[in-house]
Amino acid sequence: MSLSEQTKKIQTFIKEHHDPSKLTKKEVSDFDIQLIDCIVDHNHLYYIENKPIISDKEYDELFDYLKKIEEHFPQIITWNSPTQTLVGQVSQGFVQARHTTKLMSLENTYNAQDLKDWEERIKKFIDQKQPNYIIEPKFDGLSVELIYEQWNLKQAITRGDGRVGEDVTVNVQTIKNIPKKLKLPLDIHVRGEIVMPKSVRKEINKEREENGEIPFANTRNAAAGSIKLLDSAEVVKRGLLCYVYDILNPEILPNKKTDLDHLGFHTFKRKKTAKHIEEIIALCEDPETKKMLESQDSEFDGLVMKVEDEQQRELIWATDHHPRWAVAYKFPAQLAATQILSVNVQVGRTGILTPVANFEPVQLSGATLRRVSLHNRDFIKEKDIHLHDWIRLQRSGEVIPYIVSVITDRRTGKETKIHPPKKCPSCHEPITDIESHYYCTNPHCPDKIKQQIQHFVSKNCMDIQGIGESIVDLLVENKIIGNIVDVYKLSENKIQVQLRKFPGFGDKKVAEIAKGIEESKHKALRRLLNGIGIPHVGKKMAQDIASQMNDEWWMMNDMTNSEWLRSIYGIGEKSVQSITKFFHSKHNLKLLEQLREYWVNMDPKKYNDHINPNEAKWSFSITWSFDFSREMITECFQKNGYLFHESLTKTTDFMLIGEKAGSKKTKAQELWIQIYEWWDTIIKQFPFLKNIASEAKNKPTTQSLF
Numbered sequence: 294m295s296l297s298e299q300t301k302k303i304q305t306f307i308k309e310h311h312d313p314s315k316l317t318k319k320e321v322s323d324f325d326i327q328l329i330d331c332i333v334d335h336n337h338l339y340y341i342e343n344k345p346i347i348s349d350k351e352y353d354e355l356f357d358y359l360k361k362i363e364e365h366f367p368q369i370i371t372w373n374s375p376t377q378t379l380v381g382q383v384s385q386g387f388v389q390a391r392h393t394t395k396l397m398s399l400e401n402t403y404n405a406q407d408l409k410d411w412e413e414r415i416k417k418f419i420d421q422k423q424p425n426y427i428i429e430p431k432f433d434g435l436s437v438e439l440i441y442e443q444w445n446l447k448q449a450i451t452r453g454d455g456r457v458g459e460d461v462t463v464n465v466q467t468i469k470n471i472p473k474k475l476k477l478p479l480d481i482h483v484r485g486e487i488v489m490p491k492s493v494r495k496e497i498n499k500e501r502e503e504n505g506e507i508p509f510a511n512t513r514n515a516a517a518g519s520i521k522l523l524d525s526a527e528v529v530k531r532g533l534l535c536y537v538y539d540i541l542n543p544e545i546l547p548n549k550k551t552d553l554d555h556l557g558f559h560t561f562k563r564k565k566t567a568k569h570i571e572e573i574i575a576l577c578e579d580p581e582t583k584k585m586l587e588s589q590d591s592e593f594d595g596l597v598m599k600v601e602d603e604q605q606r607e608l609i610w611a612t613d614h615h616p617r618w619a620v621a622y623k624f625p626a627q628l629a630a631t632q633i634l635s636v637n638v639q640v641g642r643t644g645i646l647t648p649v650a651n652f653e654p655v656q657l658s659g660a661t662l663r664r665v666s667l668h669n670r671d672f673i674k675e676k677d678i679h680l681h682d683w684i685r686l687q688r689s690g691e692v693i694p695y696i697v698s699v700i701t702d703r704r705t706g707k708e709t710k711i712h713p714p715k716k717c718p719s720c721h722e723p724i725t726d727i728e729s730h731y732y733c734t735n736p737h738c739p740d741k742i743k744q745q746i747q748h749f750v751s752k753n754c755m756d757i758q759g760i761g762e763s764i765v766d767l768l769v770e771n772k773i774i775g776n777i778v779d780v781y782k783l784s785e786n787k788i789q790v791q792l793r794k795f796p797g798f799g800d801k802k803v804a805e806i807a808k809g810i811e812e813s814k815h816k817a818l819r820r821l822l823n824g825i826g827i828p829h830v831g832k833k834m835a836q837d838i839a840s841q842m843n844d845e846w847w848m849m850n851d852m853t854n855s856e857w858l859r860s861i862y863g864i865g866e867k868s869v870q871s872i873t874k875f876f877h878s879k880h881n882l883k884l885l886e887q888l889r890e891y892w893v894n895m896d897p898k899k900y901n902d903h904i905n906p907n908e909a910k911w912s913f914s915i916t917w918s919f920d921f922s923r924e925m926i927t928e929c930f931q932k933n934g935y936l937f938h939e940s941l942t943k944t945t946d947f948m949l950i951g952e953k954a955g956s957k958k959t960k961a962q963e964l965w966i967q968i969y970e971w972w973d974t975i976i977k978q979f980p981f982l983k984n985i986a987s988e989a990k991n992k993p994t995t996q997s998l999f
Contacts, residue, residue, distance in 0.1 A: 297346060297677075301635040301701070303331055303355065313361045321366050328359050332375045344803050346698055349623060353401050376614055387459035387521065390450045392438055393482045395542040397455060398614055399431075399597065400620040405574045408598070411620045412570040415600065418609040418617070425601040426567045428576060430586055431621050432536060433594040434488035435516040439537070441481045441929045444474045451520070464520050464528045470559040470940065471535045476554060479545055485537035485558075489515040490590045490940075493532035495713070498693050505730045507668045509649065510687055510695040512592040527865040530833060534591070534940070536561045544701065561591075562963065563956050566601065573598055577622045595623040629662075629686050631655040632699060636667065636680055636711050638718045642826055646714060646724060646731040648673065650684075650696075657688045665694045670713055671729040677701075679708035736880065742776060743769050745826055749777040750809075752924070753832050754824030755816060758809035759802060767795060777825065778884055778922035782890040784810045818842070818897045825885070828871040837861055838872075842897035848885055852876040910935040911946040916957035923951075925985050933981050941966070949975060 295303075306324060307947055310316060316324070332355055339345045339352070347538045356375065359367040363370045368885040370376070383575045406550070415424065436452040449465035465471060468487065489497075494515050498508035509515035519531035537558040540546070553560050567573050576582055577596055586593040600606050600618040609618040632651045639647045655662050667673050668997060678684070683703040688694045717724055717733035719740035725732045733741060744767050748755040757780065768774045770781050773791065774782065782788050784807045792798045792806075813820075822835035830838075841861050842851055851857055853876050858869045875881055889895055913935055915923050926949065927937050941960055948961045949971035961968055976982050 294440075296338075297698075297701075299327070299331055299794060300335070300347060300351075300355075303328055307354065307358050313358065313648060314365045316362070316365075318366070321362060321369060322429075325362060325366075325369050328355065328362075329374055332356060332359065336375065345746075348628065348697070349401070350403060353403075353623075362496065376612075385608055387461060389453070389457050390460040391457050392446065392450060392455070393440065393972055394438075394454075395455050396452045396458075396484060397611060397616055399619060400615045400617075401595075401621050401623050402625055403625075405578065408570055408574055408577070408620070408947055411598075415609050415617055419605050422605070423569065424605050426570075426573060426598045427564055427601050428567060429538075429564045429597045429599070430561065430574060430593040431597045432486040432488055432561075432621075433511060433513045433596040434486040434536075435513060435520055437461070437485055437487055437520075437535065438541065439465070439471065439483050439485060439535075441475055441479065443480065443482075444478045446471065446473050447479040452500070456608040456848065457523070461520050463525050464522065464852065465535075466527055467529045468533045468535050470942075472557040475556050476850075477547070477551070479556070480513070481545060481556070483537050483553070483558065484539040484541055485535045487516045487520055487533055488512050488534045488591050489519060489531060489533055491592055492590050496831065496833075497531065500829075501643055502647075502693065503645075504643065504828065505641065505647055505669055507672055508666075508693050508695065509894045519929050524865045524867075526862070527867075529862060530865075532939075535559065536591075560870060561956070562959055567598075575623075593624075595621050597621050606966055627657060628697065629655045629657040629688075630683055631662075631686065632683050633678070633681055638714050640717060640719045640738060640740035640744065642741060642748050644733040644735075644738065644741050646717065646733060648711065648713075650678070652684070655686065657686060657694070660688065662686065662694050665696055667696070667711070669729040671712055678711060681708045737775070739769055745856070746777055746780060748775065748826060749824040750780060751824075754820050755813040756809075756820065757813050759805040760809065771795075776884065778887040778891070781810055781893070783807070783886070814893050815900050816894060817900045818894060821888070821893065821895070825881070827875045829868045830872060834864060834868065837864070839897050844897070845895050847895075847897065848876060848882065912938050912944060913947050913949065914938045914941045914945050914957070914961075915949045915951070916941075917951035926982070929982060929985060930979070933979075 303659075305326075310320070313321075332352075335352055335355070347354075359374070360376050363374065363376060400411075402411060412424075417421065437460070438450045438452075439446060440450070441447040446462075446466065448460060449462045451461055453459060465487075471485075489509075489512050491512065494509055494512060497515070497986055501508045509518065515531070516533060519528055519533055522528050522531075537553050537560055540553065565576070567576070568810060569950070573596075582596070598620050600609060606618040607617075609616075631654075633650045633652050635651045636648055637651065639649050642645060647669075649664050650667055651664050652662075665684075667678060672678075677699055678696065679699070683700040685700060686694050688698045713731060714724060715818075716722065716736065717738060717740075720733065720734060720735050720738040722735040722738065725734050735741070743765050746760075746769070747762055749755055750765070752759045760780070760783075768783075773779060773788065779817040783792070789803050789807070792803055793800075794925065798956055817839065819832075819836040819839040822830065822839055823832050838851075838858075838861060844850075853873050855869050855873055856871055858864055859866075885895075894900055913930060914937070915926060919926065931937060941948065941957055941964070943964055945961075945964075945966055947967035947969060948957070950961075950968055958968065969978060
């Protein structure tokens with residue numbers, strides 16, 4: 294019996310026997326072992342494989358039922374029960390390490406009544422006194438213990454089962470905002486949460502989709518999957534952050550005023566206080582709370598409530614699994630159910646064939662969804678997806694839609710298997726089977742060419758204005774262009790005459806395209822490296838490679854030199870192999886030589902719009918929205934010699950603030966960083982922005998809830 298079938302059977306039993314006190318001893322003894330095994334297996338999928346097959350709420354229902362059984366039948370409690378220890382959460386991938394202090398989990402609540410019940414329980418321990426509360430956003434990430442000895446970071450251990458975790462020190466040392474040395478010479482142990490910013494995950498998921506890989510469904514999976522990579526150079530590219538929130542051995546602090554910030558840790562400053570549970574309930578149920586947290590670059594899946602008074606915490610104390618004086622309120626899961634109507638196959642720019650399910654339109658997280666990627670045959674097999682199945686979809690913030698599970702209870706028998714394609718759906722040529730993916734290897738495949746050109750002219754690559762998806766389709770289908778080099782033919786007079794014969798190609802449109810093409814010849818080399826379609830090379834890696842080049846002979850000298858590539862911080866072995874293979878291809882070298890003949894910049898020292906930190910005038914950061922893209926602002930500053938900081942640090946000189954500024958503004962104020970937040974002020978200070986700020990309007994900023 295599969296875990297999915299076992300879980301469904303157990304859920305049915307719980308529905309039929311919702312009051313465990315009415316179970317017989319025989320029913321309990323038969324059911325208890327099954328339930329424990331089921332929870333342990335789900336723990337393993339969630340914490341180790343990072344592939345949960347049930348929602349958090351479904352898991353908590355299983356866990357809560359086990360707790361209720363053990364309350365009524367305490368004689369069945371064993372040491373390996375998930376209520377006693379976090380069973381199933383230690384893998385064998387890394388060396389195991391023991392925690393200095395047990396890292397406990399949090400009890401979850403989902404509604405107002407749960408919160409009232411929690412307050413009622415804790416007040417019994419403090420003689421019915423009314424406690425004050427601290428409310429903090431709950432990160433959706435990976436919990437870790439950081440151990441420092443005499444200033445220096447000595448060890449990092451994942452939570453694991455709370456007592457034993459995995460030693461991930463080498464990978465954690467690549468996280469830039471974790472101090473490698475403290476401001477005080479202390480032997481201290483702290484707890485934090487490793488997260489991947491949503492903006493980073495969005496870029497990584499885009500690349501994973503293009504490479505036929507399954508995108509990260511949420512930040513916890515993204516952080517956990519990244520921190521457990523065997524190649525630390527690959528971890529660097531994941532852009533992880535760590536927020537530290539607890540000192541595990543506070544007795545070693547020199548005085549009560551010494552806190553995490555004084556020691557140099559990165560903390561999340563936003564929190565509120567409440568004097569009554571009704572205040573907490575109002576905040577939890579206010580749609581603006583969730584809306585505000587969703588607008589942040591970190592992902593939160595709820596709120597954490599803590600009793601504020603330390604003496605009351607000691608009286609309330611904790612179970613072996615979780616502290617009683619704290620509780621988590623989980624936001625409702627962003628899930629929707631719909632039915633698959635059809636499946637078609639898309640051709641990517643690398644030739645990878647990706648099955649895509651079309652379904653009945655459904656609203657989820659403020660968007661209307663109609664399609665979702667099925668990724669590859671392994672994903673289809675693992676999820677047991679059939680044509681005409683009903684499915685549960687997940688979408689959080691800007692994350693790509695993801696199939697969480699199939700609703701097998703709704704099957705009618707008319708569902709059919711999804712078969713792999715026999716030929717490329719675009720060019721009808723035979724396809725190649727490589728591992729879990731199918732590829733079209735025909736270099737003249739129309740859909741592959743379209744995808745390659747769309748990527749080449751896109752904003753993060755050559756940024757050629759006026760050439761959108763529909764125009765690329767038209768140009769390829771009419772055989773006007775057949776590869777990325779042919780884009781530069783569009784500025785030739787005879788081609789422009791031909792273009793004017795198509796609807797929508799007036800003089801203005803043709804001139805716009807010609808101007809965009811000419812401007813693209815004078816772009817930084819990093820854009821070209823990103824645009825030519827090297828597998829596993831994205832925007833960030835292209836920039837890192839270009840910054841290390843010295844001359845125009847990079848095609849032959851640098852990009853085929855494995856050792857040189859490995860010397861660049863953040864490039865892993867998989868990328869090295871991909872790059873050298875690409876530049877050993879005669880076809881690819883010929884395309885690059887043709888681009889050179891069109892005078893496309895190949896010099897790594899020309900038009901460099903990313904500043905060397907040692908040469909920058911000032912460093913700056915940006916938060917929230919403006920009337921034009923932040924990328925435009927960033928590039929304008931970089932062209933004028935300023936260094937851009939994606940994340941605010943103590944070395945940032947100033948910050949530009951747009952509409953609805955939140956936590957970054959507060960952090961900037963705490964770090965005494967110069968703030969510019971009114972257009973008149975910004976443009977007076979930086980007159981070179983006038984060209985892109987002609988339509989900007991003065992708008993007041995607002996404070997967030999936390």
